[in-house]
Amino acid sequence: MKIQADIFINRELSWIEFNKRVLLTGMEKEYKILDKVKFCSIFSNNLDEFFMVRVASLKAQVEAGITKKSVDGLTPQEQLTKINKEVKNLTALQENYINNELNYELKEKGIILKKYNDLSENERNWCDNYFTSSIFPLLTPLVVDPAHPFPFISNLSLNLAALIRDGENSKNQFVRVKIPTKNISRFIQIPNEIIKHGDESKYFFISVEDLIGNNINTLFNGMECINYSFFRVTRDADLELKELEADDLLLAVEQSLQKRRLGGDVVRLEVESDMPENILKLLIESISIQKEYIYFCKSFLGLDDFNQLTRINRDDLKENLLIGKTHPKLKNLDLPSNKNFNSIFNILRKKNILLHHPYDLFRTSVEEFINKAADDPLVMAIKITLYRVSKDSTIISALMRAAENGKEVMTLVELKARFDEDNNIQWAKQLEQAGVHVVYGIIGFKTHTKIALIVRKEKGRLRNYFHIGTGNYNSNTSKFYTDLGLLSTDPDIASDLLGLFNYLSGFSKQKSYQKLLVSPSSMREKFIFLIKREIKNAEEGKKAEIIAKMNSLVDPEIIKLLYLASDSGVKISLIIRGICCLYPQRKNLSENIKVISIIGHFLEHSRIFWFSNNGQSEVFIGSADWMRRNLDRRIEAVTPIEDYDLKSKIYSLLQTYIKDNYFSWIMKEDGSYSKYELDSSNNRSQIDLIEKQN
Template identity: 40%
Template structure:
């Protein structure tokens, strides 16, 4: 007789992928867009720069967290990798990514851009006329703002700003004071443009550019008259950019964050990028100064700040080399006000295909409507949208009670949000900074309007920020509704955020950190019970990332029960699919295309009575356990069908921009097979909604 197989331990670290390594895999998928000849050329350049910027942030945040764990201890993730091992593997994978990025730049994009008349001129290709013009430009525009620093006992190593461009110069000879030259540092101020466009009369081309790093390297000798420059090597250091404020110990969070922001650019170093031909002794000197280990250095075959080449995208007006423009769909005019329309039924917005102006119109209308009494809104990232801010300011000046929950700790937007909070407070808006210890990541808007003898609530709930810029580049779902239960739930959440209310029982919304985590696991377990009983069971969900062990274990158990599970996870995924006896019923795909996939949608078959939710939360520990998030149901069957068709079924059918996660953590690009027709989910939505 066959021996029964032992029940797998679902906590076994072998069943989990490392979050950091999975995040690096995402950047490989972004880079693949830069290598894809079917993508317009300047868009390919943009994808290359995005992959570089993503890698910067990866070191600033994720590597910083792992190094902190190495030094001070901390919980090890479900994958069981210790910090030292994780850093070793990160260096190996990141080194491969950097090599691929510069190979893409040097061997593919730069030559193709040149063939298209967009030349980024290397130093060894400058003709005499270009050389003269650049030397004069250096003397007139660059040299006056440079402050080179020779290194000696009286001049210690200068403070190097995070991600700034610098040149280390090797010198020979003596200066005016008789000091022997050895080494100097030239820092490029942020005020200097990193890309210099040559006049057409000088270069002969309408789109000829030179990198600042090349100009500094070519004329750096003019900074050291009487001395010989033996070598000049560009370098850049990436620092820890995570802000830490002990909120329970500070009286004013905004002031504490301002103090932290002042020092962010000079915090602990995480990575050193340096020209590949830089001699080893100089590299060792830099590593010693920045207190970095050997596995933190990355030798670069090109500009160390390659992401700055993104400026070429904006400087070159060549529509044929960019994605064709599209006109987002607007709400059709149906007479009456937007409030009358919402009383007739819910409105679903699918950005960027539906215009964000519909949300803006809702706030602007409320600001001037004499019957509107109050407006409450959460703001996580706004991009400094003046129209939205002005509408809130106007509402306050019109005597309405306006309350805005501003999340000051939105990463890399802290300074902008502090300025936003000050602007709103000056106008009489009541500004709340959320809850101590929990970022407010929920996307909610509540309008209270007097209609006859009663007060009517109007609500907007979304998966994305109130940010007009990202609403054009990110896919997100928004719901505008006058549903009484949703209105009451949102009202209670705002009461909780602005006051000291206890945990509340909501009728429609699921909320982190209270009910969402438990509700997700309960719904996954319900699908497992349906499957064991032979009933229809299936889960389809879309999100940016998944790493929460409790949810992953529940998905493994559902897979073991026979539930078919399809996950669309754009970025890091710690779940390992396709493991026999554990996750063979789970398929994980990632779609990377023109728009950044940002919507969070969860669908449960529930034996023929399906439920579909949209949320601000990914299935990550931070979102489910340490943030204020909202998850809302789509109650209108017609709109629920739209969300399923457009955001789930459509993306599962994608066979041109879709990647499937393999059990070993790698990704395989999906291609049409046989006579299968190519299908791009994003292109299909553009054609359907904006055609």
């Protein structure tokens, strides 16, 4: 079988297709109105990060004169051209939906976004007073003239651009005002008593920019505002870090963050569709941006702020996602009044536990595991990797408490977790002050593993307990991300983890492991072996099947092998939420490959790899997707699941996803996606998993 460029989907275009699914999901009639608002906000937030990182990288390549084609055959410039076309089509779709459907439905449900010009006199007086007391003191008009150069426009800030006429000399001047959306809510609620509406279930809002724009003349005493318009810029925010030259990694990341806060080159300019030509021309010249990166908007700028509306206290307008129960095996922990009184360590000595969040509560499982270790006098040491941690982390508190209790605590904090660097720096400093041994990993690699190891002294010898997961040690995201985790005392895997922690702290050159798959040392090689074994089994007429669930499938080598496996007769089911660079269902290429994407109330984040092995299935879970960065440029850990009952549970879970015809999108042979036609079976994976608990 010939392998050529036209069998790979471009990574960036596949991501755009994923974000399209997010937008279209929020437009479905079945969702409640505030959930629709949430999806709209997520779509816009995703786009912001995409421009800050992916588009910025491609633009930098073009400016550096790089013309090398990606594996799918596109140059950086060709990718940018296609990206702009696709994104402009999608943002137009979003705006049309908001203006013609979402706003009407919000109003129908009692959430009214009012325009200043439509306010009654009483409402206008209240809004003007609010502006004077709560907004006006925060505004700083910056004039542009020979003595005042064009001001720096910070990343993702909302700005007002105005032309002001000085009455004394009849001269027009350009003025920029930054809208203080970090200190003021984007949508200001007008009290019901001002509206003179007795129904407390109704909410009335005016946008902060609408209020400022209609009070603009109060900023310019003795002058006249000729016209004004709003704009927003997106800047290159990828963190450029020269680790090899850094004597102090913590300091190097802090300095790089300062540069990011200022922002790099502008990669997108969003303006109102009716922005006056003279203001637009001045902006283009001052910001130095090509016209293809200008987005003319017919709705609100910065639609990620729509998420503020989801905080409205109307439970009937959004799904209650705060679900989950304590895992059945952990229900009777530390209850002296209960005859089944037990500790988590006693339980794990008898049985491995497979966790599935958010259906199994993170608080009463993983957090319980770390908390008990911090206070248990028999625990000698705790080792853990932290990639993204919540700002009010119970686990961080437990680690600091453990150090204060005299335990050996080693924490790897990944300082380069994109957009969480600042948070992780603060945690690293606090942990060090509490006496925790903090390390920052291996130079040149991000540490993306989700592993924790507890060393406990029992009857004169040390026993190791551990957790290996697919998601971060983050109590907030654990409520909305679906992730798996293994709690166990398996001695071989525990030994592998000890070796891996020693490698991460710089005291080991270990590259081989007994059971654990670790990148960049052994994971790629092992996955290739497992796929090739399925190919061999198919060629020998044995049962051959692969089921894999992950966030993204990008790696060309893995994709080529999957095509070969399909051609050999291996049945392949891929559950891939985001980017998928493989074409399924193509004749003489991928006829045996099915790809689905689950987009629902929870973000599908678990990574699961199931290989039939002629009836002797091998199953793995862990932190890695099938992407080059995960297999070659990150420290990742994937663990086998060897317990028969747990393997059966995972297989059943995978089948639940495969049978889904409600949250699932099926990928077609041209790389596009469509929803299933709903039938009487109505298989709803996420809802079915909730109901299975009740």
